[in-house]
Amino acid sequence: MTTAVTYDDGLIQLDRHALTLRRYHFPSGTSKIIPLQSIRGYRAEALGLLMNRFRIWGPSDDPRRWLPMDVWRPIKSTLVVLDVPGTKPSPAFTPLRVKEFLAVLDELLPDD
16 A cells, blocks of 8 residues: 555544544543454444434443543534444444545455
């Protein structure tokens, strides 16, 4: 690969090695780094009008998901939930530029 395929919106960083979710852990605000090869898949869904949209940090309306801190979540529209075996609760987050993030993720995830 001659050019680096990456995404970074300040809260979410994705490159060919890992996906980093900044301000993930509560209360320390430390990042969660997920090696790309450990991501089995993902699901993108509309962000609920009441439930997840106003959850700034912590468990979502589904306790099997965890949201990193994102004060801009109320104005976003798409929630991405990762399938990472052995990780409970599942990481869920709201990219700033959803189409760009998903295009990069699709390109970087291994084809199985």
